[in-house]
Amino acid sequence: MLNLILFGPPGSGKGTQAARIAERYSLLHLSTGDMLREELRNESALGKEAKRFIDGGHLVPDEVIIGMISDKIDATSEEVDGYLFDGFPRTQAQAEALDKLLELKGTRIDGLLALEVSEDEITQRILKRGESSGRSDDRDPDIIRNRFRVYLEETAPVAEHYEQQDKVIRLPGEGSIDTIFESLCSAIDKLED
Numbered sequence: 215m216l217n218l219i220l221f222g223p224p225g226s227g228k229g230t231q232a233a234r235i236a237e238r239y240s241l242l243h244l245s246t247g248d249m250l251r252e253e254l255r256n257e258s259a260l261g262k263e264a265k266r267f268i269d270g271g272h273l274v275p276d277e278v279i280i281g282m283i284s285d286k287i288d289a290t291s292e293e294v295d296g297y298l299f300d301g302f303p304r305t306q307a308q309a310e311a312l313d314k315l316l317e318l319k320g321t322r323i324d325g326l327l328a329l330e331v332s333e334d335e336i337t338q339r340i341l342k343r344g345e346s347s348g349r350s351d352d353r354d355p356d357i358i359r360n361r362f363r364v365y366l367e368e369t370a371p372v373a374e375h376y377e378q379q380d381k382v383i384r385l386p387g388e389g390s391i392d393t394i395f396e397s398l399c400s401a402i403d404k405l406e407d
């Protein structure tokens with residue numbers, strides 16, 4: 215199995231790249247942001263609980279996210295060559311829970327691929343995405359700033375966690391989508407060797 219984490223600040227292009235990587239390497243793409251938006255659309259109890267956190271640019275509580283990811287993995291019957299986590303883990307507690315979950319399945323994270331993009335570029339990208347995405351959390355500069363602050367304070371430590379396991383690969387997240395995809399693929403191919 216090949217299990218990867220695609221990591222980076224909000225708006226760093228994780229979703230775009232994750233879809234392509236999942237296809238090329240036959241991985242199951244697990245995006246907690248997409249799962250939460252589906253819950254919101256379905257107006258489920260989980261969706262209603264998550265909404266106020268998302269709208270404020272805060273993180274949804276760890277137990278909600280961990281439960282959601284583990285249910286999704288258990289509910290997946292298709293044969294996959296591995297998992298590609300996108301937007302998860304976002305806190306130290308989520309990283310520890312993920313490590314345990316994979317260990318129970320007799321597998322582990324092989325690499326964390328971190329896309330590096332400046333805060334200025336991120337704000338521009340998210341505001342542009344907000345014009346068409348229909349995501350209310352993409353339209354307000356104050357909420358975007360809050361998401362970036364949460365990223366630095368709560369999510370950056372996740373890279374430290376995997377740094378200690380020597381699994382972090384940092385890559386430039388600015389440039390064309392194709393160029394970034396190619397550099398991600400060559401990093402993944404090296405991991406597989």
Ligand code: ADP
Pocket residue numbers: 223224225226246247248250267268269271272273274275279300301302303304308351361
């Ligand atoms: P982005 O990377 O652009 O911030 P996502 O789609 O990954 O977008 O996430 C949107 C929102 O959903 C986040 O701002 C957060 O409120 C919530 N969210 C997504 N994933 C997680 C997670 N792993 N832990 C906590 N909250 C999450």
